Each structure stands twice: as structure tokens, then as C-alpha cells.
Amino acid sequence: MAQNCRLCPVNCGADRQNARGLCGAGDKIQIAKYGLHPYEEPCISCQNGSGTVFFTGCALRCVFCQNFELSRGKTGKEVSERQLAAIFQELEERGAENINLVTAAHYVPQLLGAFRLYRPKIPVVWNTHSYEKLEALKTLDRYIDVYLPDLKYFSPKISERYTGRADYFDVASRAVAFMAQRTCDMRGGKLYAGCIVRHLVLPLCVNDSIALMKWFLTLQTDAYFSLMGQYTPCGDISAFPELSRRITPREYKKAEDFLLASGYEHIFLQALGAADEQFIPDFSEGTDTLF
């Protein structure tokens, strides 16, 4: 593992053999939970659920993260590449529709090691905040079937306020443009290959959502766009009073109306009833395999 880690755009230079980087990761993979997850888009969860692996740590660290304990490295257990490969196999045997790697961009070298040991026979999903380097994405590309990138902020001011990263859109737009090139293979309601770009509408940020969608529509790909309204106050938002409420139906509708008026057909919309804590993975309960 790198002694001067520059794997992601944070470029923190951590010696990961002896310390943790700003993403919270050391040299070993750390996982908080894995299991069959029913709350992704229908073409990802399908009947049996997505074989989701939640990785500990995150380079982006949004203040309102719904997986705060996990992204801040407060929960999780170290696993070897061999153990991760065995988890892929176990999820497959349990009937998972796919292997869904959630926020794993800070573990790319270890993932390559795990895939060399065992390559899943079901689609592999890369579920990411998109704040990642193209070089790293390209190294892993041959193992990924479905890209599931979040595209979170357009304005540098907003991304700086909520993550400390003013360059979020510069970095993420390059990553998303790459991922959105994946040819779509949807059969019988299941996505076997392709890309779903997700965007979560935030309180008071609808104009930012619209700016993002305008950019997305210039890509001219067959990627899906998933407009999410499930924002729920979470994380460390005491200094951000505007984040203490859910979005209003009017805010979601304004974003939805823009998307519908564009005529783009590959879209997923979300009922605002999805904005509920029950959809947030619980890293302390015993329903799935916990560490």
C-alpha cells in the first residue's frame, strides 16, 4: 500500500502502512456491514436485493452523511483481500442480484487484489460519491458492470460549505462523464450493465440541482438519471441550520418538472415518502452480517 497515498483527489499523502489518510483508511480494507439490500433503484435491488458491501471511511465527508458513523471510520472491521473475495462469493450464494461496492474508492488496490482472487459471476456495481480520480476508475473499470455515481453539487460554494471541497464538480463531472459512457444492458427489469447517475435534492439547493441536470443532459449518453428526494437530517449539521429539515414537495417538484420537461426518458423519480430513517442502513442492528 502507498506510503505517500495520492489515490484520490484529496492527495493527502498519508503513509497508509502506518497511519490513516484523511479518508480514514489505513492499508487494510475495513467493512462495516454487508448483506442483501432492498432499497436501491428497482433495477438494482430487483427481487432478492443487492449484495451490498459498506466500506468504512470516505474521502468526501459530507456534513449530512446518512452513514456518518461509517464514513468517519467509527465502525467496521478489517478484512483481507481473501476475506473480501469470500464475501463476494457468499453474497452470490445467498442469491444477491449483484455485488454493490458502496464508497470504496479509497480501497482500489485492495479491490483489484480481491477481484484477482474471485471474480463474481453476477454484475458488480460501483456505488460512489464520484470524488475520485479518473486513473483509479480506469484501473478498476474492467471489473465493473454497473456504475452508480452520485453527482452531488454543482456550485463550488455549496460543495465547499458541505464537504470542504470546492473542486467537487470539476472532479466529479470528469468521473461521471467517464462512467456514463458504459453501454446500458437492461433486461427483464434488471440492469446488467450501464450507469445510473444519482442526485439528491438538498434543502434550498434546487437551482443547484437544475444546473447539474443541465450539465448531465449535455452528455448525450443512455445513462439513467435518478432524482432523489430522500434527504433526511443526519450527521454533524449543527452549524448548518438550513439542513435541519427535509426538502419540501415544492422543492422536489421544481427539480422533477425540469427533468420531465427536458424530455429525457431514462429517469427514476422518487416519492417523498422515501425520506425516512427506515431507509438508512443501521450499522448497529443485527439484520445483516455486521462486523
Ligand code: SF4
Ligand atoms: S485515498 Fe485516503 S489516504 Fe489516499 S489520498 Fe485519498 S484521502 Fe488520502
